[in-house]
Amino acid sequence: MEFETIKSDIQALLETRNMQGLKVLLEEWLPEEISLLCESLNLEDQIKVFQCIDRDRAFLTFENLDINDQKLLVDALPNRLVALILNDMSADNRTALLEELESEQLNKLLKLLTKKERKIALSLLGYPENSIGRLMTPEYMTVRQSWTIREVLEYIRENGESSETLDIIYIVDEKGYLIDDIKIGEFLLAPLDEKVSELMDGKKVSLLVTDDEEVAINVFTEFNRVALPVTDSHGILLGIVTIDDVLELAKKEDTEDIQKLGGVEAFEEPYMEMPVFKMIGKRAPWLIILFLGELLTASAMAYFEHEIARAVVLALFIPLIVSSGGNSGSQAATLIIRAMALGEVTISDWYRIMRREIVSGLVLGLLLGVLGFTRVAAWSMFTDVYGPHWMAIALTIGFSLTGVVLWGSLMGSMLPLLLKRLGADPATSSAPFIATLVDVTGLLIYFSLAALILSGTLL
Amino acid sequence: MEFETIKSDIQALLETRNMQGLKVLLEEWLPEEISLLCESLNLEDQIKVFQCIDRDRAFLTFENLDINDQKLLVDALPNRLVALILNDMSADNRTALLEELESEQLNKLLKLLTKKERKIALSLLGYPENSIGRLMTPEYMTVRQSWTIREVLEYIRENGESSETLDIIYIVDEKGYLIDDIKIGEFLLAPLDEKVSELMDGKKVSLLVTDDEEVAINVFTEFNRVALPVTDSHGILLGIVTIDDVLELAKKEDTEDIQKLGGVEAFEEPYMEMPVFKMIGKRAPWLIILFLGELLTASAMAYFEHEIARAVVLALFIPLIVSSGGNSGSQAATLIIRAMALGEVTISDWYRIMRREIVSGLVLGLLLGVLGFTRVAAWSMFTDVYGPHWMAIALTIGFSLTGVVLWGSLMGSMLPLLLKRLGADPATSSAPFIATLVDVTGLLIYFSLAALILSGTLL
Numbered sequence: 001m002e003f004e005t006i007k008s009d010i011q012a013l014l015e016t017r018n019m020q021g022l023k024v025l026l027e028e029w030l031p032e033e034i035s036l037l038c039e040s041l042n043l044e045d046q047i048k049v050f051q052c053i054d055r056d057r058a059f060l061t062f063e064n065l066d067i068n069d070q071k072l073l074v075d076a077l078p079n080r081l082v083a084l085i086l087n088d089m090s091a092d093n094r095t096a097l098l099e100e101l102e103s104e105q106l107n108k109l110l111k112l113l114t115k116k117e118r119k120i121a122l123s124l125l126g127y128p129e130n131s132i133g134r135l136m137t138p139e140y141m142t143v144r145q146s147w148t149i150r151e152v153l154e155y156i157r158e159n160g161e162s163s164e165t166l167d168i169i170y171i172v173d174e175k176g177y178l179i180d181d182i183k184i185g186e187f188l189l190a191p192l193d194e195k196v197s198e199l200m201d202g203k204k205v206s207l208l209v210t211d212d213e214e215v216a217i218n219v220f221t222e223f224n225r226v227a228l229p230v231t232d233s234h235g236i237l238l239g240i241v242t243i244d245d246v247l248e249l250a251k252k253e254d255t256e257d258i259q260k261l262g263g264v265e266a267f268e269e270p271y272m273e274m275p276v277f278k279m280i281g282k283r284a285p286w287l288i289i290l291f292l293g294e295l296l297t298a299s300a301m302a303y304f305e306h307e308i309a310r311a312v313v314l315a316l317f318i319p320l321i322v323s324s325g326g327n328s329g330s331q332a333a334t335l336i337i338r339a340m341a342l343g344e345v346t347i348s349d350w351y352r353i354m355r356r357e358i359v360s361g362l363v364l365g366l367l368l369g370v371l372g373f374t375r376v377a378a379w380s381m382f383t384d385v386y387g388p389h390w391m392a393i394a395l396t397i398g399f400s401l402t403g404v405v406l407w408g409s410l411m412g413s414m415l416p417l418l419l420k421r422l423g424a425d426p427a428t429s430s431a432p433f434i435a436t437l438v439d440v441t442g443l444l445i446y447f448s449l450a451a452l453i454l455s456g457t458l459l
Numbered sequence: 460m461e462f463e464t465i466k467s468d469i470q471a472l473l474e475t476r477n478m479q480g481l482k483v484l485l486e487e488w489l490p491e492e493i494s495l496l497c498e499s500l501n502l503e504d505q506i507k508v509f510q511c512i513d514r515d516r517a518f519l520t521f522e523n524l525d526i527n528d529q530k531l532l533v534d535a536l537p538n539r540l541v542a543l544i545l546n547d548m549s550a551d552n553r554t555a556l557l558e559e560l561e562s563e564q565l566n567k568l569l570k571l572l573t574k575k576e577r578k579i580a581l582s583l584l585g586y587p588e589n590s591i592g593r594l595m596t597p598e599y600m601t602v603r604q605s606w607t608i609r610e611v612l613e614y615i616r617e618n619g620e621s622s623e624t625l626d627i628i629y630i631v632d633e634k635g636y637l638i639d640d641i642k643i644g645e646f647l648l649a650p651l652d653e654k655v656s657e658l659m660d661g662k663k664v665s666l667l668v669t670d671d672e673e674v675a676i677n678v679f680t681e682f683n684r685v686a687l688p689v690t691d692s693h694g695i696l697l698g699i700v701t702i703d704d705v706l707e708l709a710k711k712e713d714t715e716d717i718q719k720l721g722g723v724e725a726f727e728e729p730y731m732e733m734p735v736f737k738m739i740g741k742r743a744p745w746l747i748i749l750f751l752g753e754l755l756t757a758s759a760m761a762y763f764e765h766e767i768a769r770a771v772v773l774a775l776f777i778p779l780i781v782s783s784g785g786n787s788g789s790q791a792a793t794l795i796i797r798a799m800a801l802g803e804v805t806i807s808d809w810y811r812i813m814r815r816e817i818v819s820g821l822v823l824g825l826l827l828g829v830l831g832f833t834r835v836a837a838w839s840m841f842t843d844v845y846g847p848h849w850m851a852i853a854l855t856i857g858f859s860l861t862g863v864v865l866w867g868s869l870m871g872s873m874l875p876l877l878l879k880r881l882g883a884d885p886a887t888s889s890a891p892f893i894a895t896l897v898d899v900t901g902l903l904i905y906f907s908l909a910a911l912i913l914s915g916t917l918l
Contacts, residue, residue: 030664032682167626184644185622188643189615205491217710222495226685243706250710258713263793271798276815276818283823287786288830290782294782297782301775312768315760320756327746327891334720334721335723338730342710356738364739432890
């Protein structure tokens with residue numbers, strides 16, 4: 001509420017180009033709050049805001065913007081300001097921006113960096129996309145195990161300014177090999193004359209620079225740390241990853257998974273900010289692919305047209321049967337895809353998963369089968385809608401439901417594992433995709449059973 | 460790999476009841492690693508492990524276990540050990556366990572707490588479920604603004620032991636009102652004789668104790684902090700929430716949302732650990748509800764049985780049309796539910812969302828409509844499968860597809876907003892649920908259009 005009133009004050013100042021007033025007002029704000037404000041302003045006003053805030057907060061405000069806003073701003077802000085911001089930014093956030101740029105713009109920006117920062121930026125960009133190397137920052141504090149606590153605290157006071165965090169201090173040997181990580185709290189609680197080596201427990205958790213960034217999420221969730229050290233395969237300390245970046249990453253990855261599961265390509269922007277036609281472009285491909293897949297149902301049914309003409313009653317249950325298969329497939333796919341993302345199951349568990357899904361699919365199938373049978377039987381008690389062969393029809397519906405639900409559970413659980421095995425993203429086997437696949441096969445199950453059970457009576 | 464070999468050593472020690480050997484081996488491990496080990500052991504072996512580790516690591520190991528394992532252990536471990544663990548545990552993790560217990564077990568455990576810890580536990584349990592009060596811990600470090608940095612560091616050294624984190628220090632006045640929060644790094648970098656008040660910028664971010672825990676996730680994502688202070692509505696500091704708990708919570712909430720979107724009730728346990736019949740219990744209710752909903756399609760179609768009998772060709776396209784509507788509904792629902800969870804859209808945006816979805820639905824619908832029309836027309840060029848009235852059929856299919864996709868997008872986007880408005884969880888309007896709803900209405904659209912366009916020719 002308060003934020004909204006201040007925002008309208010700011011709007012007024014921007015319109016009258018009262019830069020001095022703007023400066024005074026923004027003085028009171030946190031960088032994160034100025035970023036929030038910027039996100040509701042157009043580019044021109046964003047530039048004015050950046051010209052009004054001091055250097056110490058400019059880069060923090062910039063870091064908190066969406067990558068898309070950052071891209072527009074580095075093109076629009078004066079070079080002098082861009083240079084200050086880029087050099088001040090923490091290396092991990094800068095990498096996140098640089099990796100999104102076209103090579104021409106990238107080269108232009110790299111030239112604005114100081115020699116030292118350019119070297120850091122280039123080395124971080126050298127790690128594979130989505131690797132932990134791209135997430136890390138080389139700004140951390142290391143000390144030696146032979147120092148006293150007093151020496152450590154003095155060293156931090158003199159050299160700690162540029163470190164991304166002082167919450168955790170790293171112990172390395174003269175070759176840069178990571179020996180231990182110790183929380184700042186332990187230094188603060190220990191007697192000043194004690195040696196660092198007395199605080200060490202030799203138990204460290206570290207990330208490998210080439211590992212996938214999803215590993216970082218799982219390790220942070222498992223071990224309660226606010227930052228984790230990153231080493232190469234020899235154990236040499238290269239950088240650190242902080243938990244705030246990981247929280248953001250976890251949210252982003254989950255959003256991508258959810259969108260893929262819903263049959264949409266992952267959005268890079270919030271729903272409301274994405275232009276409508278760009279959004280349609282994210283939805284159309286899957287909708288068309290699923291449509292083309294679903295066209296097979298029309299072909300499959302054309303094959304059974306004769307049966308349908310002779311027993312129209314069969315057509316009545318088509319949506320019921322195909323969607324029951326689709327629903328059970330969505331359930332199984334969702335569970336397995338999420339369990340894989342959380343590291344709870346891996347491909348090697350496929351056999352155990354299959355066994356579980358056969359049991360579940362069979363029980364759930366029988367449940368719906370009995371319900372379907374009962375529905376037809378019950379209606380036939382009081383009406384004549386299903387004719388004299390109602391029992392055969394009821395059996396066809398019951399068995400078909402059991403079959404498609406079992407089949408749906410199996411397909412839904414095995415397909416994500418298969419995709420993963422083939423190196424694809426399992427979330428691509430979205431719920432609608434599984435449902436469509438099960439629709440086509442479900443029709444085959446239904447009409448085959450119908451031919452078997454109803455032959456001689458209705459067919 | 461290494462972990463696996465050690466694990467088999469441990470198994471051997473457990474089998475031979477070599478407690479001394481176990482003790483020596485576990486000495487080398489981090490609490491989080493011992494928790495991981497425990498999760499692969501049966502309860503009996505878990506008890507042996509807990510009897511072998513020292514007090515300092517017992518409670519940390521315990522904290523890292525799943526709530527379900529914790530529940531079993533507090534029943535099985537000797538009271539003396541349970542008392543030590545419960546009193547040592549951080550208050551937020553303890554609350555997470557206590558709130559899951561039956562009242563009888565809860566009372567038993569509360570009696571094991573010291574007077575001080577029992578008071579803390581009861582006050583935290585007094586906050587509403589899923590509120591920030593349940594997440595917070597009252598163990599933090601406060602200082603006064605009149606102190607010098609030297610005094611602060613001495614105070615921390617003497618009193619910091621019991622604080623959950625020393626990464627952030629809180630400034631309060633004599634009434635306990637929160638004035639500011641300052642990172643430990645700033646104290647470490649400042650001259651020892653400076654006053655705390657000189658470090659303060661008066662810009663603080665805090666959480667309200669009664670807010671929903673989802674607010675905490677969003678504030679942590681927005682503001683880069685490792686801990687946030689929690690106050691009552693007057694601004695009195697009550698506790699802190701740390702980011703590691705929030706990362707875990709974010710993962711858990713996303714898992715719940717994903718499972719609900721897939722049409723499954725939220726799992727409290729990992730996929731593999733949940734007993735098969737318990738899992739079936741999580742899947743059956745939604746599958747049955749959707750089945751009952753889908754039964755309406757059979758009723759709707761019985762109403763059109765006469766039309767189907769006269770034009771069997773209509774039946775061929777039923778799965779195609781209903782599933783296209785369902786898919787577009789799943790897409791829209793997924794996007795809106797996720798955007799709401801991330802705080803990107805709120806109920807008050809409904810009109811703008813509706814406008815966007817009408818445009819998207821219309822464009823996507825026309826796209827599929829043209830494809831559907833083309834399919835029927837193209838087949839009719841070369842075969843006689845659709846008879847002399849193929850043009851009328853093609854038009855029926857085309858218009859129906861446009862209609863159901865538009866309808867699906869609208870329902871998929873509006874229903875989650877409506878559910879939220881009614882105080883329900885929007886994720887309950889899962890993708891399969893929307894799909895089922897759109898199936899029934901899609902059939903009505905299809906057959907109504909067919910009656911309109913084909914009357915006089917086929918019907």
